Amino acid sequence: EDKVVQSPLSLVVHEGDTVTLNCSYEVTNFRSLLWYKQEKKAPTFLFMLTSSGIEKKSGRLSSILDKKELSSILNITATQTGDSAIYLCAVHGGATNKLIFGTGTLLAVQP
Amino acid sequence: DAGVTQSPTHLIKTRGQQVTLRCSPKSGHDTVSWYQQALGQGPQFIFQYYEEEERQRGNFPDRFSGHQFPNYSSELNVNALLLGDSALYLCASSLFAEAFFGQGTRLTVV
Numbered sequence: 001e002d003k004v005v006q007s008p009l010s011l012v013v014h015e016g017d018t019v020t021l022n023c024s025y026e027v028t029n030f031r032s033l034l035w036y037k038q039e040k041k042a043p044t045f046l047f048m049l050t051s052s053g054i055e056k057k058s059g060r061l062s063s064i065l066d067k068k069e070l071s072s073i074l075n076i077t078a079t080q081t082g083d084s085a086i087y088l089c090a091v092h093g094g095a096t097n098k099l100i101f102g103t104g105t106l107l108a109v110q111p
Numbered sequence: 112d113a114g115v116t117q118s119p120t121h122l123i124k125t126r127g128q129q130v131t132l133r134c135s136p137k138s139g140h141d142t143v144s145w146y147q148q149a150l151g152q153g154p155q156f157i158f159q160y161y162e163e164e165e166r167q168r169g170n171f172p173d174r175f176s177g178h179q180f181p182n183y184s185s186e187l188n189v190n191a192l193l194l195g196d197s198a199l200y201l202c203a204s205s206l207f208a209e210a211f212f213g214q215g216t217r218l219t220v221v
């Protein structure tokens with residue numbers, strides 16, 4: 001059965017710290033891996049990683065896909081209180097646009 | 112450009128009732144997927160609609176059904192509601208692999 005596992009489940013850091021969130025997957029016919037940030041309701045898109053684009057960066061956030069290890073990391077440097085959210089990892093597999101989500105990592109950034 | 116819009120935002124229903132949730136996809140997107148997110152969990156795939164047909168379905172009972180209209184908007188119907196159906200229901204629209212989510216409908220079954 002396809003699955004996506006994220007770790008840690010939750011994390012508390014102080015402003016200015018750097019955090020690394022992990023995502024591992026076992027999904028047939030892997031097509032892409034996506035990271036989302038969920039603050040209240042709607043997950044908002046952060047990155048999409050594919051075989052042809054294994055590293056993405058946007059400001060203080062960056063992500064790398066390791067296809068050999070079937071995993072990805074999301075790094076956030078110089079964290080701010082506004083980074084507090086649930087970070088979801090999802091893998092797009094198979095012939096359709098079905099996304100398989102992990103349970104998410106709850107990040108709390110304290111002032 | 113309006114993103115993905117869902118209605119209603121909140122809903123309270125009684126066990127055994129039926130509910131219909133609605134979703135309008137992002138402009139230009141032809142595929143709509145529905146997800147259920149229980150508290151503390153990641154979204155779980157319910158089903159996906161493309162060209163007005165259910166293309167793929169997750170592990171949800173037949174009480175969950177849907178529809179897609181010619182303008183690509185979609186409905187999710189849940190019959191015979193159970194307490195365990197209380198969750199945030201998310202609609203995502205996509206054209207290729209990148210999915211954009213609506214704000215969700217918070218359904219509470221009492």
